[in-house]
Amino acid sequence: MKGNRKTTIRDVANKAGISVTTVSLILNGKGERFSEETKEKVHKAQTELDYYPDYYARGLVGQRTNSIGIVIPDIMNPFFASLGLSVEQAAIPKGYFPQIFSVNGFKENIDYFIEQFASGTQKGLILAAPGASKEIVDKLSTHNNIPMVLTDQADLNINDDRVLIDEEESGEKIAEHILSLGHKHVAFVIPETLTMNLVKRFTGYEKAFERYNLKIEKELVFRATFGPKGGVEAAHKIVQTNATAIIAINDDVAMGVYKGLNLLNKRIPEDYSVVGFDDISLNKYLTPSLTTMAQPINEIGEQVVGLLINRIKNPSSAKKTIILNTKLKIGDSTRELI
Amino acid sequence: MKGNRKTTIRDVANKAGISVTTVSLILNGKGERFSEETKEKVHKAQTELDYYPDYYARGLVGQRTNSIGIVIPDIMNPFFASLGLSVEQAAIPKGYFPQIFSVNGFKENIDYFIEQFASGTQKGLILAAPGASKEIVDKLSTHNNIPMVLTDQADLNINDDRVLIDEEESGEKIAEHILSLGHKHVAFVIPETLTMNLVKRFTGYEKAFERYNLKIEKELVFRATFGPKGGVEAAHKIVQTNATAIIAINDDVAMGVYKGLNLLNKRIPEDYSVVGFDDISLNKYLTPSLTTMAQPINEIGEQVVGLLINRIKNPSSAKKTIILNTKLKIGDSTRELI
DNA sequence: TCAAATCAGTAAATCGTTTTACTTAGGTTA
DNA sequence: TAACCTAAGTAAAACGATTTACTGATTTGA
Numbered sequence: 006m007k008g009n010r011k012t013t014i015r016d017v018a019n020k021a022g023i024s025v026t027t028v029s030l031i032l033n034g035k036g037e038r039f040s041e042e043t044k045e046k047v048h049k050a051q052t053e054l055d056y057y058p059d060y061y062a063r064g065l066v067g068q069r070t071n072s073i074g075i076v077i078p079d080i081m082n083p084f085f086a087s088l089g090l091s092v093e094q095a096a097i098p099k100g101y102f103p104q105i106f107s108v109n110g111f112k113e114n115i116d117y118f119i120e121q122f123a124s125g126t127q128k129g130l131i132l133a134a135p136g137a138s139k140e141i142v143d144k145l146s147t148h149n150n151i152p153m154v155l156t157d158q159a160d161l162n163i164n165d166d167r168v169l170i171d172e173e174e175s176g177e178k179i180a181e182h183i184l185s186l187g188h189k190h191v192a193f194v195i196p197e198t199l200t201m202n203l204v205k206r207f208t209g210y211e212k213a214f215e216r217y218n219l220k221i222e223k224e225l226v227f228r229a230t231f232g233p234k235g236g237v238e239a240a241h242k243i244v245q246t247n248a249t250a251i252i253a254i255n256d257d258v259a260m261g262v263y264k265g266l267n268l269l270n271k272r273i274p275e276d277y278s279v280v281g282f283d284d285i286s287l288n289k290y291l292t293p294s295l296t297t298m299a300q301p302i303n304e305i306g307e308q309v310v311g312l313l314i315n316r317i318k319n320p321s322s323a324k325k326t327i328i329l330n331t332k333l334k335i336g337d338s339t340r341e342l343i
Numbered sequence: 344m345k346g347n348r349k350t351t352i353r354d355v356a357n358k359a360g361i362s363v364t365t366v367s368l369i370l371n372g373k374g375e376r377f378s379e380e381t382k383e384k385v386h387k388a389q390t391e392l393d394y395y396p397d398y399y400a401r402g403l404v405g406q407r408t409n410s411i412g413i414v415i416p417d418i419m420n421p422f423f424a425s426l427g428l429s430v431e432q433a434a435i436p437k438g439y440f441p442q443i444f445s446v447n448g449f450k451e452n453i454d455y456f457i458e459q460f461a462s463g464t465q466k467g468l469i470l471a472a473p474g475a476s477k478e479i480v481d482k483l484s485t486h487n488n489i490p491m492v493l494t495d496q497a498d499l500n501i502n503d504d505r506v507l508i509d510e511e512e513s514g515e516k517i518a519e520h521i522l523s524l525g526h527k528h529v530a531f532v533i534p535e536t537l538t539m540n541l542v543k544r545f546t547g548y549e550k551a552f553e554r555y556n557l558k559i560e561k562e563l564v565f566r567a568t569f570g571p572k573g574g575v576e577a578a579h580k581i582v583q584t585n586a587t588a589i590i591a592i593n594d595d596v597a598m599g600v601y602k603g604l605n606l607l608n609k610r611i612p613e614d615y616s617v618v619g620f621d622d623i624s625l626n627k628y629l630t631p632s633l634t635t636m637a638q639p640i641n642e643i644g645e646q647v648v649g650l651l652i653n654r655i656k657n658p659s660s661a662k663k664t665i666i667l668n669t670k671l672k673i674g675d676s677t678r679e680l681i
Numbered sequence: 682t683c684a685a686a687t688c689a690g691t692a693a694a695t696c697g698t699t700t701t702a703c704t705t706a707g708g709t710t711a
Numbered sequence: 712t713a714a715c716c717t718a719a720g721t722a723a724a725a726c727g728a729t730t731t732a733c734t735g736a737t738t739t740g741a
Contacts, residue, residue, distance in 0.1 A: 011463070013697060024721045029699060038719060060462035061402035062697035065726050080424050080443075081624070090418060090447060097451050105418075105443055109428060113435050124398035125349070233628045260628050267630040286419070287625075290571045290598050292605040351727060362691045367729060376689060400727035403696050686739070694731080701724080709716070 012056045020050040032058070064125075071101050073313060075131040076118060078158055080107035082232065082257050083285040084300075088133060088157070091306025099314060101128070108134050122151060129313045132159040135200040152316035154309050158200040166312045167326045168305055172202050175331040176209020179280050179298045182333060183250045184217045187342035188278060192225045192248035194239040194258050203254060206282070210252060229258070236261020237268070244269050249277065249342055256281035256288055256297055263291060278339040294336035301329050350394045358388040370396070402463075409439050411651060412465040414456060416472040416496055418445035420570065420595050421623040422638070426471060426495070429644025437652060439466070446472050460489060467651045470497040473538040490654035492647050496538040504650045505664045506643055510540050513669040514547020517618050517636045520671060521588045522555045525680035526616060530563045530586035532577040532596050541592060544620070548590060567596070574599020575606070582607050587615060587680055594619035594626055594635055601629060616677040632674035639667050 014032075018025045023043060030036045031047045050056075064070050075092050077085040089105045096103045104127070108114050122130060130153040154166040161167050183191055199207060214221050225248055229235030236258040243251060244266070253259035259281030266273060273279050273293055281288075284299035308327050315322060352370075356363045361381060368374045369385045388394075402408050413430050415423040427443045434441045442465070446452050460468060468491040492504040499505050521529055537545060552559050563586055567573030574596040581589060582604070591597035597619030604611060611617050611631055619626075622637035646665050653660060 011697095014699095015697080025698085026700080026721055026723095027719085030720095033699080035700095040719070043719080055461075057458060057461035058699095059403070059697050060459065060464045061399045062726090063462070063699080064399035065397070065403055065697080065728085066699045067726090080418070080428060081421065083419065083421075086418050086424060090445075093445075093447070093449070093452075097449065097455075102455055105445075107428075107431075107443075109431070111431075111435065114431075117435075117440055120395060121398070123393075123395035124401075125395075126398045233625075237628070260625075264628040264630060287571075287598075290575070290602040292602060349727095352729095353727080363728085364691055364693095364730080365689085368690095371729080373730095378689070381689080396729095397727050400696090401729080403698085403727080404729045405696090682741100684740095686737100688737075689735095691734075692732095695729085696727105699725085702722095704721075705719090707716100707718085710714085711712100 011059070012054045014056070014058065016054055017047065017050045017056050020054060021046040023047065070126065070128055072127050073101050073103050073129045073131065073310075074106055074118070074122065074127040075103050076106045076108065076134045078108050078134040079232075080105070080109065083287050084255065084257065084283045084302075085133065087286060087302050088306065091303045092131060092310055093306075094303070095306045095310040099310065101310070101314065103131075127151070129153060129317050131156065131309050131313060133157040135160060152313060152320065154313045154316070156305060156309055158202055160201050164324055166316055166324050168308045168312060169202075169326065169328050170300055170305075170331050171328055172205035173209040173212070175282070175298045176206035177213045178209070178331075178333055179282065179296075180210040180213035180252060181216070182296065182335070183252060183278060183280060183339065184213055184219070186250075186278060186339060188250035189219065189342075190222065190225065190246070190248045191250045191252060192227060192239075192243045192246060193221070193252050193254075194227050194229050194236060194243075194262060195254045196231045196235070197228050206254070232257055233261030233264065236263070237265040240265020240269065240271075243277075244271060250339070251277055251279045253279065253281045256283045256285045256295060259295055259297070260287070260291065263295075273338050274340040278342075280339060284334055288336075291338075293338050296336040296339040297334050299332045299334045301331065304329055349397070350392045352394070352396065354392055355385065355388045355394050358392060359384040361385065408464065408466055410465050411439050411441050411467045411469065411648075412444055412456070412460060413441050413469040414444045414446065414472045416446050417570070418443070418447065421625050422593065422595065422621045422640075423471065425624060425640050426644065429641045430469060430648055431644075432641070433644045433648040437648065439648070439652065441469075465489070467491060467655050469494065469647050469651060471495040473498060490651060490658065492651045492654070494643060494647055496540055498539050502662055504654055504662050506646045506650060507540075507664065507666050508638055508643075508669050509666055510543035511547040511550070513620070513636045514544035515551045516547070516669075516671055517620065517634075518548040518551035518590060519554070520634065520673070521590060521616060521618060521677065522551055522557065524588075524616060524677060526588035527557060527680075528560065528563065528584070528586045529588045529590060530565060530577075530581045530584060531559065532565050532567050532574055532581075532589065532591045532600060534569045534573070534592060535566050544592070570595055571599030571602065574601070575603040578603020578607065578609075581615075582609060588677070589615055589617045591617065591619045594621045594623045594633060597633055597635070598625070598629065601633075611676050612678040616680075618677060622672055626674075629676075631676050634674040634677040635672050637670045637672045639669065642667055 014025055014028055018028045028047050031044050075089060080086055092103050106118050130151055132155050135158045155161045156168045211221055225246060227239040227242055229239045240262050251262055253262050259279055262279055281295050281297040284297045288295050352363055352366055356366045366385050369382050418424055430441050444456050468489055470493050473496045493499045494506045549559055563584060565577040565580055567577045578600050589600055591600050597617055600617055619633050619635040622635045626633050
């Protein structure tokens with residue numbers, strides 16, 4: 006206001022004619038012992054000066070920050086945006102505030118994250134991205150031991166807190182749905198490199214095929230970039246094969262498959278049955294509605310936060326793995342092979 | 344590692360057999376004057392101890408944090424996710440690191456943001472959300488004067504740094520496109536309350552109508568929740584009118600309109616011409632491709648960051664407003680009225 | 682040869698809080 | 712009335728870095 010210096014606790018103390026200690030205590034709700042009158046004065050001085058305690062000073066002395074970080078691979082993928090949101094919804098009521106870090110292929114990002122975490126900004130960490138996670142875990146978990154919980158695409162080590170879905174079973178079930186409809190020639194759209202959870206998901210697909218005495222046909226497995234763009238490209242190749250059904254690694258990719266088939270004047274489900282994975286909220290706006298495996302995204306957020314807070318408060322408790330159930334959601338994008 | 348205390352600069356100094364000052368200077372690249380040997384020792388000690396300077400201590404003393412904040416209304420809206428990403432891409436190469444704060448209707452969030460900013464975490468601020476912005480601006484800009492740049496949905500005061508598109512002209516052009524195709528009965532899908540930029544956009548729509556000697560028909564203006572859900576709901580009402588074209592306030596809403604019309608077995612563009620606004624990347628995956636007004640989102644990110652950094656480095660320079668050009672992108676969702 | 686300049690390095694103040702361990706005055710107890 | 716509490720408040724240490732202003736030793740210059 007007048008000077009250029011920022012308002013400090015000392016200013017408040019002076020204005021209230023009282024010591025710094027007293028101000029701090031009262032402002033932090035530890036001032037039961039002080040008279041009502043004093044409390045009054047402090048609050049009045051605070052609002053008049055519009056005083057906010059300095060974040061750094063405060064962080065330096067007490068370890069009283071309430072930030073937790075969540076690292077996701079790509080904010081543009083609605084599944085991860087949702088995950089971020091669900092973590093937020095779970096964490097805020099418990100007094101923690103999540104910060105979303107999206108890697109998005111920036112090498113600098115990963116370095117920056119590591120620096121952030123190593124330098125003590127975050128009280129805990131939720132990792133859902135693959136590469137970053139590994140590097141971060143290596144750097145941080147040995148040395149400092151910052152609380153962390155792994156989920157989804159993170160490279161999940163056995164001896165960590167983890168929240169998972171049963172990827173293999175889920176993969177098996179969705180593939181089985183396709184096979185039960187009589188499809189024999191099934192195309193897959195999967196990314197160039199499979200993260201740990203996706204490897205399991207794919208194993209599930211294979212298991213279903215085995216049970217039907219079928220084999221996944223190598224020439225029907227298409228590697229594509231993650232995201233809808235990959236789906237479009239894959240569709241162009243798929244129409245040149247004898248496939249009658251398409252299993253996309255997730256909904257984001259499936260959306261691209263939709264577009265690709267549309268461009269090529271192919272109909273869903275008449276010409277191709279299509280399934281995805283995740284059940285992102287955008288699904289609701291696809292036509293026809295997409296058959297997919299729904300992840301309990303809110304539940305995941307809830308559990309991840311629960312585990313993390315427990316680890317923060319109780320650092321030596323035994324590590325836990327929580328496995329959540331998925332649910333097959335049958336839409337109009339799949340139908341019996343005629 | 345051994346003890347439980349975290350590694351400090353003093354540990355590094357001891358290990359290297361050298362003073363704290365020297366370590367700090369060298370680690371911060373201000374150690375030209377020291378001998379190669381000393382530098383060696385310092386770096387060796389650093390890596391061996393895996394030392395990272397404490398974020399808070401560092402923030403407290405120098406104001407040397409490089410975080411900037413960006414406040415958006417909703418991370419699930421791809422336009423804002425994109426905006427966040429474009430800011431990231433512009434800021435990182437310049438040594439700044441953006442943190443995304445998504446309001447998503449949480450009142451707690453706004454409070455938390457204000458606290459964060461007021462307490463000095465961020466070096467600067469980019470505001471793209473409406474409510475939050477107003478509160479934040481009120482609180483912060485008078486008192487502390489934290490550098491900030493306003494854009495998109497923020498309540499844009501004349502005397503601030505701003506990056507805009509010409510909302511009115513853009514609105515006019517897209518409406519004109521519809522009218523030039525011969526449509527006379529045009530439905531609108533807009534949110535319950537219009538943010539400042541949307542008011543202008545709507546004014547643009549009106550202008551186009553005037554030029555065609557038409558008036559916007561009140562009973563064809565549908566208020567709906569922001570986002571695709573609102574679009575679906577509006578579609579149900581629109582099909583009961585004589586409208587032949589639909590102007591959605593943005594692409595996110597238009598996506599919902601697509602779905603709604605699909606559910607009701609209406610075709611685009613045969614039964615309804617549809618336009619949106621923004622040109623979100625998801626557009627590419629809609630069928631038919633959506634006619635929309637493309638926002639130069641990367642350019643926006645670039646300019647916003649440029650303005651902010653300039654304000655940070657040069658606090659008393661004159662405030663600036665930058666207006667960027669949009670571009671009409673004609674897709675297959677509009678056609679001449681027959 | 683002696684003052685000045687350079688080199689390599691350091692001690693100590695500082696940032697703005699929180700928190701521990703005190704102080705002082707007044708009131709109780711026995 | 713002495714010994715002890717309690718209530719209300721405070722002084723000062725601590726957190727971990729950065730940075731300013733020094734120091735002592737060596738080299739340079741005229």
